Amino acid sequence: MIQNRLLKNFLKNAEIKELYQSYLEKxxxxxxxxIEKLFKIHGRKIQLLSYFSQTLIFESQKFDKKIRQNSKLNQLILDKNVDGGSKLLDLIPDEQNLHDFEFSTPVESCKLEIIFEDKQLYEIVSRLSAKQKEILYLLFVKDWTEGELALALGVSIQAINKIKNQALRKIKKEYELAKQNIKDKN
Structure with a gap:
């Protein structure tokens, strides 16, 4: 039984095995x-494969190191504040067609307060910024999606979501505060 892996691999070829058996018999x-010439060729092939394998490993490690260094040096920080206190992420528009949606005018969003019968809610909503009113109006009254609104305004969905959440938190906070003041008076 042959123990050497190199020799075992060499003898896997049927023609070489037949030649080797023939040599053992006569x-x-x-x-x-x-047989020696074929074995040397087989050995060279193994050496070349090993060399190429090591070269590939080395080059891939070198490439990975270069990519990591480059990404460290050239980081894109989307949470970084830019002009006016907004974040870079808020300025990135989504890649869809803008002409698919009709955009409302800011005057239309002023109607937002009118839909509230509750006097406290009316007052709270009237104190929101024009942009917040517009976004809430288009999302909840006109039933636009955040994606459609982001396209129309030319900003990211995250920016729309952020403004919406800020407005809703403000409304909730002020409404609860108003309810508490009424409760305290009684």
Missing amino acids: PTARKKEL
């Missing part, structure tokens, strides 16, 4: 030279 110098 050894000749010609067969021996042929």
Whole structure:
């Protein structure tokens, strides 16, 4: 039984195995030279494969290191504040067609307060910024999606979501505060 892995792999080829068996049965110098020559070729192939494998590993590690260094040096920080206190992420528009949606005028969003019968809610909503009123009006009255609104305004969905959440938190906070004041008076 052959223990050497290199020799086992060499003898996997049926023609070489047949030649080797023939040599063992009737050894000749010609067969021996042929087997030795084929074994040297097989050894060279193994060496080349090993070399290429090590080269690929080395080059891939080198490439990975270069990419990591480059990404460290050239970080894109989307949470960084830019002009006016807004974040860079808020300024990135989504990549869809803008002409699919009709955009309302700011005058239309002023109607937002009118839909409230509750006097306290009316007063709270009337104190929101024009942008907040407009976004809430289009989202909840006109039933636009955040994506459609982001496209129409040319900002990211995250920016729309942020403004919406700020407005809703403000409304909730002021409404609860107003309810508490009424409760305290009684």
